[in-house]
Amino acid sequence: MDRARIIAETAARISMEVDAAAIMVSGELNFEGIETGGIPVYYISMRPKSIIDHLVATGKDGKNPLKELSDQISQQAAGNADHLQQAAAIEYVLGEQKGGIIVGVIETRGSSSIIVHNLDENPIVKAVKECQERIKPEVMSAIMKISFDIALTGREGQKIGTAFIIGDSEEVLKRSHQIILNPYAGHDEIYRNVLDKRNWESIKEFAQLDGVFVVDESGIIHAAGRYLDVDGKNVDIEKGLGGRHVSAAAISRDTVAIAVTISESGGVLRIYKDAKEIICMECMRPAIRYI
Numbered sequence: 001m002d003r004a005r006i007i008a009e010t011a012a013r014i015s016m017e018v019d020a021a022a023i024m025v026s027g028e029l030n031f032e033g034i035e036t037g038g039i040p041v042y043y044i045s046m047r048p049k050s051i052i053d054h055l056v057a058t059g060k061d062g063k064n065p066l067k068e069l070s071d072q073i074s075q076q077a078a079g080n081a082d083h084l085q086q087a088a089a090i091e092y093v094l095g096e097q098k099g100g101i102i103v104g105v106i107e108t109r110g111s112s113s114i115i116v117h118n119l120d121e122n123p124i125v126k127a128v129k130e131c132q133e134r135i136k137p138e139v140m141s142a143i144m145k146i147s148f149d150i151a152l153t154g155r156e157g158q159k160i161g162t163a164f165i166i167g168d169s170e171e172v173l174k175r176s177h178q179i180i181l182n183p184y185a186g187h188d189e190i191y192r193n194v195l196d197k198r199n200w201e202s203i204k205e206f207a208q209l210d211g212v213f214v215v216d217e218s219g220i221i222h223a224a225g226r227y228l229d230v231d232g233k234n235v236d237i238e239k240g241l242g243g244r245h246v247s248a249a250a251i252s253r254d255t256v257a258i259a260v261t262i263s264e265s266g267g268v269l270r271i272y273k274d275a276k277e278i279i280c281m282e283c284m285r286p287a288i289r290y291i
């Protein structure tokens, strides 16, 4: 029996034994004809950093080759676990997974990992749940879906970045001003509701404007093109990030709003709450269900 089939069958057997909610696969493993006991199999996109990891982990002269190999394996394994954690969290955010055990099979150059992951212990899922104590869960989920879409597809071939400041909108409006005319001013709530998918195209269109979106906890957009008048001094965020992220972190310190940012440069989604970055994830395409 070939190696790939042994791995797929083993993953399926483990999934049935631990009563997994899903099997998530990154790589070209074929589950055709493999009994999974009705557990669905999803394919997730490849880990974007895997090639970089490979380059970093190889070809360093003067190192003990065995140490080099073990470093490489542990680095890959950690990266694979991260990858599954992110992909599983995205499925949770998208409403595809509710919780429970996910069995991941991640294939990278020369190695395969089977990872048994408890979605209830997933740090991204925990952080999303923390936000949902302040913001309606469906609002949080809608904004994250729109954000992934913005990060992955951009607009007319251009990458775009933006930010959504959600909740405590009265205080956020007091601490900000329009840089351009507010495109949402004077419109009925039905055209400003993030829960209505028909409004998503216009949100993506306005995401190209400078400034941020101000959204209340029930999902009504109050403004786009809003500049945050906050003091960015002493905000403790990752080095190299600019005004968008500094102001998002600062408004989450000065109000009880949650700030979701999508960086123009890297397609990375971050969430700030109480001045802290509680989520930082590379945007990935949603998984595709196979069986």
Ligand SMILES: Nc1ncnc2c1ncn2[C@@H]1O[C@H](COP(=O)(O)OP(=O)(O)OP(=O)(O)O)[C@@H](O)[C@H]1O
Binding pocket: 161, 162, 209, 210, 211, 212, 226, 227, 228, 229, 230, 240, 241, 242, 243, 244, 245, 246, 247, 262, 263, 264, 265, 266
């Ligand atoms: N205080 C602010 N309020 C609202 N929007 C802001 C603020 N500061 C910057 N921005 C927006 O962020 C955009 C990008 O700014 P900058 O490059 O400094 O941020 P950044 O954190 O590096 O973001 P990115 O990673 O997306 O480039 C600006 O063009 C502007 O639209």
